[in-house]
Amino acid sequence: MAAHRILRHATLAGVAVAASLVALGAQAAQQPSPAVGGVVTVAATPTTPPGSYPAPGRVTGAIGTHDPAMVKTPAGGYLVAQTGTGIPLTTSTDRTAFRAAGAAFPNGAPWTTAYTGGSRSLWAPDISYHNGQYYLYYSASTFGSNHSAIFLATSTTGGSGTWTHRGLVIESRTADDFNTIDPNLIVDRAGRWWLNFGSFWSGIRQIALNPATGLRSGSANLLLAGRGGGAIEAPFMARHGSYYYLWVSFDLCCRGADSTYRIMVGRSTSPNGPFVDRTGTALTSGGGTQVLAGHGSVHGPGHQAVLADTDAEVLVYHYYADDGASLLGINLLGYDPAGWPFAY
Numbered sequence: 001m002a003a004h005r006i007l008r009h010a011t012l013a014g015v016a017v018a019a020s021l022v023a024l025g026a027q028a029a030q031q032p033s034p035a036v037g038g039v040v041t042v043a044a045t046p047t048t049p050p051g052s053y054p055a056p057g058r059v060t061g062a063i064g065t066h067d068p069a070m071v072k073t074p075a076g077g078y079l080v081a082q083t084g085t086g087i088p089l090t091t092s093t094d095r096t097a098f099r100a101a102g103a104a105f106p107n108g109a110p111w112t113t114a115y116t117g118g119s120r121s122l123w124a125p126d127i128s129y130h131n132g133q134y135y136l137y138y139s140a141s142t143f144g145s146n147h148s149a150i151f152l153a154t155s156t157t158g159g160s161g162t163w164t165h166r167g168l169v170i171e172s173r174t175a176d177d178f179n180t181i182d183p184n185l186i187v188d189r190a191g192r193w194w195l196n197f198g199s200f201w202s203g204i205r206q207i208a209l210n211p212a213t214g215l216r217s218g219s220a221n222l223l224l225a226g227r228g229g230g231a232i233e234a235p236f237m238a239r240h241g242s243y244y245y246l247w248v249s250f251d252l253c254c255r256g257a258d259s260t261y262r263i264m265v266g267r268s269t270s271p272n273g274p275f276v277d278r279t280g281t282a283l284t285s286g287g288g289t290q291v292l293a294g295h296g297s298v299h300g301p302g303h304q305a306v307l308a309d310t311d312a313e314v315l316v317y318h319y320y321a322d323d324g325a326s327l328l329g330i331n332l333l334g335y336d337p338a339g340w341p342f343a344y
Contacts, residue, residue: 045312046334049342053295056319056329061098062090063328067124067182067234067303070316071134071158079134079158080316080328081125087138089160095314095330102160104136104153111165112140115149124182124234124303127158134158135214137169137195139181146172146179146201152214169195169216170207177202178221182303185209186237186244188271193217196246199233202226203284204248206272224273225266225283232288238306240313241339243267246275249302250288256324259300263317264288265341278340291315292331292343297322301329315343 067083078092079101086103108120116122125138134155141148149171153163172180184196193209195216203226210217225232225248234249245267251260266275266283274282281287292301292315301319308314313333318326331343 046344047337049334049336050344053292053298054331054344055296056298056327057096057331059096059098059328059330061092062100063098064326065090065328066318066326068316068318068328069125069127069305070307070314071127071129072307072309073158074129079127081127081136081138083121083123083125085120085122087122087125087136089158095309098328104138104155104160104163106161109140109151109165111168112149112151115140115142115147115171117142126184126236126305128185130187132156135185136163137183137185139183139197141179141181145174146176147174148172148180150180150183150195150197154214166213167215169209169214170197178205182234184236184305186239186271187211188244189239192271194237194271196224196235196237198225198235200231201229203232204235204246222272223284224275225288227286230286234303236305237271238308238313240335240341242269243339244269244271244275245306245341246273246283247291247304247306248283248288249304253300253302255300256320257299257322259302259320260294261300261302261319262293263291263302263304263315265291267339278338289340291341292317294319298329306333313341 065082068080070080080090086105088103089101090098091101092098123139128135136153150169152166152169155162170180179199179201181199186194193211195209196206198204204224206222206224208217231251236247238245247265249261250264253259253261266277268275277287277289299320301317304317315331315333317329319329333341
């Protein structure tokens with residue numbers, strides 16, 4: 001189970017994007033203040049989906065990535081964390097040109113070795129900014145195992161080597177029916193903190209966090225979405241209008257150009273669900289509305305994140321080129337008249 005993940009956990013090298021990638025006009029440099037609690041007011045949002053899936057927007061520089069998560073910095077730039085040795089970091093001033101910026105843990109993270117078997121590769125980070133500091137949730141595990149853990153680190157600057165280990169948030173063992181990888185923090189309208197996570201097994205789960213510490217609060221472990229043990233992972237929850245949107249990835253990543261990852265979404269008026277897709281099918285029953293899938297030379301787009309910027313809501317993900325390289329994908333999001341998102 002979860003054999004598709006073997007390549008995800010390799011160290012990722014930077015590669016150049018194909019010249020055929022088209023530019024997104026809306027990705028011109030913007031310098032708004034970061035969101036408070038993850039929500040900002042964005043410019044007018046399109047309501048008519050394009051006739052076909054869009055190509056990723058033009059990006060340059062250090063764009064070799066896997067499982068990217070992006071946050072807006074107080075200075076108006078962008079910081080990206082991604083899977084790899086010590087959690088590689090990249091930065092950008094304009095959401096187009098990216099440069100390598102070291103790793104969160106350049107000297108390793110020895111507290112994770114009980115879960116990684118000694119590997120320095122850490123997976124699927126989630127990065128956000130709250131209370132004057134960056135919060136980094138990330139995963140430690142080994143291939144094919146649900147003996148996994150999610151940890152928290154914080155930093156006031158987000159720079160390489162500045163991250164302070166704050167502790168274990170949650171772990172899973174082989175006897176459990178869930179897998180504690182792919183974390184994502186959501187702060188709801190009431191200021192409550194929730195951590196979403198999961199891959200295969202029973203599916204996507206949620207626990208409560210203590211906002212004062214960023215660590216777990218209580219013992220509840222709620223099921224948000226599942227496919228009967230099938231391929232679902234990489235949750236990301238975002239607020240838009242009166243809804244909470246739960247983004248997930250279906251099917252198989254990490255097979256290069258043969259990857260079948262695709263980006264799905266459901267929504268609820270509560271961060272705790274129940275989440276349903278456009279047809280009303282519950283995400284706990286395998287539901288999900290497809291937003292982006294492989295097309296042309298874009299293979300297996302997934303492990304998505306959503307950034308609310310002042311020009312637009314931004315969909316961030318990785319995909320595979322024809323040669324199997326894993327690259328950074330960025331598109332913008334619109335919402336149709338029924339309130340369902342689309343990429344453009």
